Amino acid sequence: xTSQRRLLVGIIQDSPRHLDAAxxxxxxxxxxxxxxxxxxxxxxxxxxxxxxxxxxDLMHIQGEKHYYEAKTSRDHCHxxxxxxxxxxxxxxxxxxxxxxxxVEQSGFQIRVVRxxxxxxxxxCQRAAS
Amino acid sequence: xTSQRRLLVGIIQDSPRHLDAAxxxxxxxxxxxxxxxxxxxxxxxxxxxxxxxxxxDLMHIQGEKHYYEAKTSRDHCHxxxxxxxxxxxxxxxxxxxxxxxxVEQSGFQIRVVRxxxxxxxxxCQRAAS
DNA sequence: ATAACTGCAAATCTTTTGCTTACAG
DNA sequence: CTGTAAGCAAAAGATTTGCAGTTAT
Numbered sequence: 001x002t003s004q005r006r007l008l009v010g011i012i013q014d015s016p017r018h019l020d021a022a023x024x025x026x027x028x029x030x031x032x033x034x035x036x037x038x039x040x041x042x043x044x045x046x047x048x049x050x051x052x053x054x055x056x057d058l059m060h061i062q063g064e065k066h067y068y069e070a071k072t073s074r075d076h077c078h079x080x081x082x083x084x085x086x087x088x089x090x091x092x093x094x095x096x097x098x099x100x101x102x103v104e105q106s107g108f109q110i111r112v113v114r115x116x117x118x119x120x121x122x123x124c125q126r127a128a129s
Numbered sequence: 130x131t132s133q134r135r136l137l138v139g140i141i142q143d144s145p146r147h148l149d150a151a152x153x154x155x156x157x158x159x160x161x162x163x164x165x166x167x168x169x170x171x172x173x174x175x176x177x178x179x180x181x182x183x184x185x186d187l188m189h190i191q192g193e194k195h196y197y198e199a200k201t202s203r204d205h206c207h208x209x210x211x212x213x214x215x216x217x218x219x220x221x222x223x224x225x226x227x228x229x230x231x232v233e234q235s236g237f238q239i240r241v242v243r244x245x246x247x248x249x250x251x252x253c254q255r256a257a258s
Numbered sequence: 259a260t261a262a263c264t265g266c267a268a269a270t271c272t273t274t275t276g277c278t279t280a281c282a283g
Numbered sequence: 284c285t286g287t288a289a290g291c292a293a294a295a296g297a298t299t300t301g302c303a304g305t306t307a308t
Binding site for chain 1: 186189211219221223224227230235239240241242244246254
């Protein structure tokens with residue numbers, strides 16, 4: 001793994017929020033001004049392929065871009081608020097159970113799972129009323 | 130609702146497979162050669178907004194386009210095979226339970242849910258071995 | 259009349275690609 | 284050496300927009 005790729009991986013791992021390619025590029029350039037957009041995309045493709053990161057759409061709450069996060073030990077759901085744009089995560093044993101059930105009943109071999117929800121967070125429900 | 134929109138809705142409802150915007154346009158043109166791409170996109174946005182159709186990514190198994198299906202009474206999962214491209218659907222009470230649990234525990238008001246899985250279907254698992 | 263819908267062409271946004279040079283094992 | 288990675292600029296794919304003309308209420 002080259003130094004540029006290590007840099008990108010580090011940024012993704014350290015980021016508290018979900019990064020899109022453009023933001024990742026911007027952050028990376030603070031440490032290596034010469035890094036190119038193509039390198040970012042090629043690295044993301046590679047990491048996705050190896051299962052090291054997950055790609056999210058976050059309900060396309062803001063354009064068609066993708067977001068990325070380091071793969072966690074436990075799959076989780078992303079809930080996106082249509083009003084304020086907040087992203088909440090949700091993991092539970094029921095989710096794990098559902099996955100297990102899908103595999104058993106369909107024989108499908110799961111590589112990636114993406115559960116996304118769009119709606120309104122608690123605060124925005126109150127604001128809307 | 131205008132006749133063009135009714136036409137588009139009809140096509141989506143009758144289609145046995147998931148349609149992307151370009152395919153929908155193509156099918157619609159067989160009945161109304163003058164219909165425009167912009168009308169298709171504008172109608173899809175409208176229907177999505179009103180909750181009459183669901184937008185899918187199908188794990189971006191083929192480009193970045195979106196797919197659409199008429200909203201069904203029961204939410205279901207889409208499983209996309211990375212090898213043969215087959216799309217399978219999966220609905221279960223566990224899924225419903227998970228949704229209910231998410232609402233109860235997070236207070237999030239769910240408008241849309243999208244559960245997508247990428248991996249290998251039964252047949253392709255065999256073929257790969 | 260007023261508001262919503264349409265076609266057309268151009269623009270936008272995001273991601274990908276071809277090609278040449280540079281680097282790593 | 285030999286294969287992989289990077290930079291650059293241009294292309295590609297999907298979707299959106301502005302505007303002028305049309306239709307529906």
